[in-house]
Amino acid sequence: MEEVNKTGNSRRNFIKQTAIAGAGITIGGMGFSSKSYASIRGANDRIMLAVVGVRGQGQTHIKNWMELNTLKNIRVKTLCDVDEHSFDQAAKIVVDKGGEKPANEIEMRKVFDDKNIDAVSFATPNHWHALGTIWACQQGKHVYVEKPASHNVWEGRKMIEAARKYKRRVQVGFQNRSFVNVREAIKFLHDGGIGDVFLARGLCINPREPFGIAEDGTPPPNLHYDRWLGPISYRPYNERKVHYNWHWFWDTGNGDTGNQGPHQFDIARWGLNKNEHPVSVYSTGGVYGFNPRECAQETPTFQSSLFKYHDGKMLEFETRGGYSNSESGIDIRIGNIFYGTEGHLELERTNWRAFRKREKEPFAGSKVLVAKTVDPRVPPGGAEHYANFIDAIRAGNDDVLNCDINTGFYSTALPLMANISYRLKRELKLVGEREKFQNDKEANAMLTRKYRPPYIISDQV
Helix, strand or coil: CCCECCCCCCCHHHHHHHHHHHCCCCCHHHHHCCHHHHHEEEEEEEEEEEEEECCHHHHHHHHHHHHHHCCCEEEEEEEECCEEHHHHHHHHHHCCCCCCCCCCECCCCHHHHHCCCCCEEECCCHHHHHHHHHHHHHHHCCEECCCCCCHHHHHHHHHHHHHHCCCCEEEEHHHHHHHHHHHHHHHHHHHHHCCCEEEEEEEEEEECCCCCCCCCCCCCCCCCCCHHHCCCCCCCCCCHCCCCHHHCCCCCCHHHHHCHHHHHHHHHHHHHCCCCCEEEEEEEEEECCCCHHHHHCCCCEEEEEECCCCCCCCCEEEEEECCCCCCCCCCCCCEEEEECCEEEEECCEEEEEEEEEECCCCECCCCCCCCCCCCCCCCCCHHHHHHHHHHHHHHHCCCCCEEEHHHHHHHHHHHHHHHHHHHHCCCCCEEHHHCCECCCCCHHHHHCCCCCCCCCCCCCC
8 A cells, every 4th residue: 555645645656756856857858748747646646446345335335436536536446246246237337437447356355465456445244344344454455434334342443443553544434424514513513503412313214125034045156155254153045134135134234223323323423422432221122014924134123222421411213114204394214303402403314404492493504405515526415425535545644534433433333232232122331431331241242243264353453
């Protein structure tokens, strides 16, 4: 990986300029025109990317990177996936948006061994996020990783340790952190716009249909199933438990509380201005709305979670995966509501409005109905967060990141702890500075997992 200084120049580019200046040679004297030398400089400063996991959300990653292809001088060099049927459609996106046809690779460690790749973008199933990120950092790659940052709490802490040890930028895909309207709403809350905020609610009202049941079988030849399993204990292949449906099984996913939910958990914690773990969590719910004999889903369809912080402030979260009303005056299904001593604020995805005390009309809100990006050259809708990651790489500074791994970890830990409470059917007390539950061996065992060799996360990353 090329070192990048704080002015945004890569080491190779800096050396080239220094050598030319030191030798007293003009560009023309070297046989370069200004235009051709500018082209060389552009190539040397280009950030080379690999996308790991190129189905579904992985294709969203590719589209966003390609939106920035010219503006941020990047190239999607390699696509990596354990399902070989994924490559053609993903490569077509790159080429159709003006990029060079990328290489294909099924083994992510070979991607990390490529010294020409500077950064890796992860859109794998949740159980691969931590190990893939740690391996990438160890090989000198910067990482953009999807939410939730990790599949369990312990491995999330290891991701932070790896990022710091190897001095890599690691951005978590909580893209609301880069949306102008969301940032504006949070600043309004932090500036006392509705007084002292004491309660934040997150809402994930996202009805889903049952996906059925199938007998265990043999993986198709295009799917490298052992690599897909990676760190989890071996289980027989089942077509209903792999692509996308992995979200609804505990060993690979975290349910909708840990799927769509992390975005609103992040906003809720951000609005409360809590950069710490809560002191207690209680979560309850169940699989409602369809016959379990019609669907193999393990994670709940309806789930309510309550967290309390040391100063008594609360965070509530509601997950509804079946028929449901929306909430608030702006019909929130995916969003947040904040309650303060002087009023409340409603935030629906990227647009917000605030109400003073008992008043029925908002006194403050979004200046525009659709969030605009900070950089007017970057298309709104998600690319802002990806652009911020590239800017942080060039700056060589974690502080530039809108959602550094430490920030993403604290928001990720909330749904992960809620799921532990749900599965154990009891309230849990947390000793935050130790990241352990108080006097509860069973709950503490669920903060991590048993890793399957050779896909092991070590204590020392």
